[in-house]
Amino acid sequence: MKLKIRKNLPLIDQHDKNFMYGGKFGGNFIPETLKKPIDDLTKLFGKLRKNKNFLKERDHYFETYVGAPTPFIKLENLTDHLGGAQIYAKVVSEANGGAHKIYNATVHCLIAKKAGKKYVVGDTGAGYAGKMLSMAAKKFGLKCKIFMGAKDIKRQRPNVEAMRKNGAEIIPVTTGSQTLVDAVSECMRYWVSNCDTTHMCVGSTVGPNIFIKICAWSTAQISRELMKQVKEEFGIIPEKLKLINCVGGGSSAAGFWNEFMNTHAQFIGVEAGGPKNSKLHAAPLTNGSKIGILHGAAQYVIQDKEGQIGSTDSISAGLDYPGISPLHCFLKDAKRARYTSASDEEALYAYQLVSKLENISPSLEPSHAFAEAIKLAPKLKSSEVIIVNSCGDSLKDKDIIKQKLGSYIR
Amino acid sequence: MKSKIALAFNNCKKEKRPALITYTVAGDNTKNNSLKILNKISKHADILELGFPHNTPIADGGQIQGSSHRALKNGIKLKDVFQIVKKFKKNNPHKPIILMGYFNLIYQNGENNFLESCKSSGVDGLIIVDLPYPENKNFANKCKKKSINFIQLLSPTTSKDRIKKIIKNSHDMIYYISMLSTTGGRLKVSPKKILQNYNTIKRINPKKNLVIGFGITEKTISSLKSANGLVVGSMLCKIITNSLKMGQNPVTKLDKVVYNLKKKII
Ligand SMILES: Cc1ncc(COP(=O)(O)O)c(C=O)c1O
Numbered sequence: 001m002k003l004k005i006r007k008n009l010p011l012i013d014q015h016d017k018n019f020m021y022g023g024k025f026g027g028n029f030i031p032e033t034l035k036k037p038i039d040d041l042t043k044l045f046g047k048l049r050k051n052k053n054f055l056k057e058r059d060h061y062f063e064t065y066v067g068a069p070t071p072f073i074k075l076e077n078l079t080d081h082l083g084g085a086q087i088y089a090k091v092v093s094e095a096n097g098g099a100h101k102i103y104n105a106t107v108h109c110l111i112a113k114k115a116g117k118k119y120v121v122g123d124t125g126a127g128y129a130g131k132m133l134s135m136a137a138k139k140f141g142l143k144c145k146i147f148m149g150a151k152d153i154k155r156q157r158p159n160v161e162a163m164r165k166n167g168a169e170i171i172p173v174t175t176g177s178q179t180l181v182d183a184v185s186e187c188m189r190y191w192v193s194n195c196d197t198t199h200m201c202v203g204s205t206v207g208p209n210i211f212i213k214i215c216a217w218s219t220a221q222i223s224r225e226l227m228k229q230v231k232e233e234f235g236i237i238p239e240k241l242k243l244i245n246c247v248g249g250g251s252s253a254a255g256f257w258n259e260f261m262n263t264h265a266q267f268i269g270v271e272a273g274g275p276k277n278s279k280l281h282a283a284p285l286t287n288g289s290k291i292g293i294l295h296g297a298a299q300y301v302i303q304d305k306e307g308q309i310g311s312t313d314s315i316s317a318g319l320d321y322p323g324i325s326p327l328h329c330f331l332k333d334a335k336r337a338r339y340t341s342a343s344d345e346e347a348l349y350a351y352q353l354v355s356k357l358e359n360i361s362p363s364l365e366p367s368h369a370f371a372e373a374i375k376l377a378p379k380l381k382s383s384e385v386i387i388v389n390s391c392g393d394s395l396k397d398k399d400i401i402k403q404k405l406g407s408y409i410r
Numbered sequence: 411m412k413s414k415i416a417l418a419f420n421n422c423k424k425e426k427r428p429a430l431i432t433y434t435v436a437g438d439n440t441k442n443n444s445l446k447i448l449n450k451i452s453k454h455a456d457i458l459e460l461g462f463p464h465n466t467p468i469a470d471g472g473q474i475q476g477s478s479h480r481a482l483k484n485g486i487k488l489k490d491v492f493q494i495v496k497k498f499k500k501n502n503p504h505k506p507i508i509l510m511g512y513f514n515l516i517y518q519n520g521e522n523n524f525l526e527s528c529k530s531s532g533v534d535g536l537i538i539v540d541l542p543y544p545e546n547k548n549f550a551n552k553c554k555k556k557s558i559n560f561i562q563l564l565s566p567t568t569s570k571d572r573i574k575k576i577i578k579n580s581h582d583m584i585y586y587i588s589m590l591s592t593t594g595g596r597l598k599v600s601p602k603k604i605l606q607n608y609n610t611i612k613r614i615n616p617k618k619n620l621v622i623g624f625g626i627t628e629k630t631i632s633s634l635k636s637a638n639g640l641v642v643g644s645m646l647c648k649i650i651t652n653s654l655k656m657g658q659n660p661v662t663k664l665d666k667v668v669y670n671l672k673k674k675i676i
Binding site for chain 2: 018027028029030031032033034035036037175176181185188189192193194195196290291292293294295296298303305306307308309
């Protein structure tokens with residue numbers, strides 16, 4: 001059965017009474033203890049998103065604190081170099097803190113304040129979600145704890161230092177693969193024990209339904225800006241337009257596409273394909289993983305026959321996650337978006353090429369999206385337009401890049 | 411016909427004591443040992459909970475995670491879990507056994523398939539940590555049709571209204587989570603407070619068997635003995651961990667510990 005996206009309803013609201021998208025993705029597979037806090041949060045957010053003052057407040061902080069709008073630029077040199085479609089970038093890495101994770105973090109802190117909570121906790125992989133939550137928490141006077149896999153703490157040092165500077169307590173997670181999947185689990189377990197005093201922020205469009213909603217609602221700012229910028233640049237939405245975004249949990253892509261949902265723009269999501277000759281990857285949509293339950297939601301997820309969650313591998317900590325947002329599962333099955341993957345090597349090459357030719361230097365996550373743009377552009381006509389969401393800055397990946405390529409340029 | 415779970419509670423009520431309910435993980439630390447453990451502790455315990463391990467548990471504390479990790483490292487599969495139950499039931503046909511775990515394993519196995527295996531191996535009840543009410547209605551009904559108890563959970567955060575609905579939808583046993591915690595947290599609420607909450611719930615339907623779990627150890631168990639049943643889990647997992655560390659036999663160790671727990675509530 002082909003699923004259908006409805007026209008006059010925001011994507012995040014297209015679920016049934018069990019909070020499932022397309023009848024099979026999402027939901028709330030949670031312990032009883034979390035039912036009430038999640039219910040409370042659902043009600044509060046439902047009210048706030050209809051409240052004019054709250055929207056004003058959000059817009060105020062997006063403008064003055066996050067720094068909206070982020071630039072929309074043509075990558076002239078890359079376009080010339082590849083000789084095909086015109087390539088543009090939405091430089092979301094110019095947002096305060098250096099990535100799209102600031103939108104979700106800011107909104108969560110505003111909500112936590114309204115809920116009267118004094119503490120926030122969050123998970124992080126690449127360290128951006130944690131860095132931004134620690135920043136926003138500091139700004140809004142909340143105490144902050146971040147759960148991060150021990151492997152990621154080692155490989156994303158600059159963001160770890162930023163979190164420390166912002167006064168956040170970093171809890172290293174040493175269970176399992178010691179990456180994002182374990183950080184999210186540990187953060188949820190912490191929330192089970194502390195949900196009476198503490199607000200939880202899930203760092204991407206994953207987890208129980210309300211966290212998917214809040215996150216996608218927050219990152220939607222990216223495409224609100226982009227819609228205006230595209231119309232200013234081209235007068236119309238170009239007839240052949242591709243919006244390319246990397247997907248880990250999927251928050252950046254969901255925000256990048258949202259306003260274009262009912263247009264003819266094509267959406268391409270790029271997952272982490274992992275090392276070139278490895279069986280391991282972090283691309284459940286590309287590789288046909290089965291539906292399973294991870295972190296409270298049904299989704300396509302890397303797992304074995306029994307239902308044990310599988311190991312992943314990616315050079316990019318932010319994409320190194322076995323699951324994917326139920327929203328993207330829905331978009332995939334409704335054929336509204338197409339998903340593919342880029343390998344570690346392709347992402348590194350894309351980082352290098354873009355950094356060399358242009359004034360931007362994407363981190364390893366958006367480099368996966370650039371890798372797809374680099375593959376596609378030469379095959380397309382010059383009347384076609386590709387926009388890549390450059391949602392993170394390479395600075396955090398300096399160590400890895402140096403080690404892999406021998407030198408780091410920015 | 412009364413379920414074995416209901417009969418176990420009746421028995422305890424006659425003896426004016428709570429049911430002692432243990433939790434261990436299938437395959438911890440080996441398939442053989444976990445079966446031996448069940449055989450031994452069933453002499454003292456009234457109902458046995460057996461965890462089928464998942465590698466991404468969102469509500470388990472460190473002790474149970476440790477046990478699950480050991481079991482999975484030993485390659486435990488669902489079919490082994492059922493085998494353990496089957497072998498146990500051969501010698502102990504009347505002792506109720508409850509499987510506890512996360513929904514994804516059932517989802518991948520297929521609900522009907524899973525319940526079939528429960529039935530043929532002799533499982534009496536199920537606790538599914540991440541399948542709360544009302545999402546569990548469908549599956550709980552399937553269980554009921556197969557005469558398998560679906561055990562609902564209540565927590566200190568559950569609203570009164572919700573408690574009533576859940577009790578209405580419950581079978582022979584309801585599980586009250588003593589505090590806001592993953593499994594194995596230290597008891598951070600006083601037993602008095604826990605019993606207060608417990609009694610409020612109990613008054614809604616005094617006939618239902620309501621048990622308390624999370625954070626119960628040999629130190630706290632006797633202060634909660636007015637409940638219909640008490641679950642001890644993480645403490646047992648911890649003892650397995652410690653005896654392995656010290657090169658002791660976890661089977662004899664656990665036998666002793668559960669015997670002592672029982673003594674504290676009779
Ligand atoms: C820069 C950047 N891009 C992308 C991601 C992937 O997350 P998502 O798919 O939610 O955007 C991350 C996650 O940490 C990130 O830091």
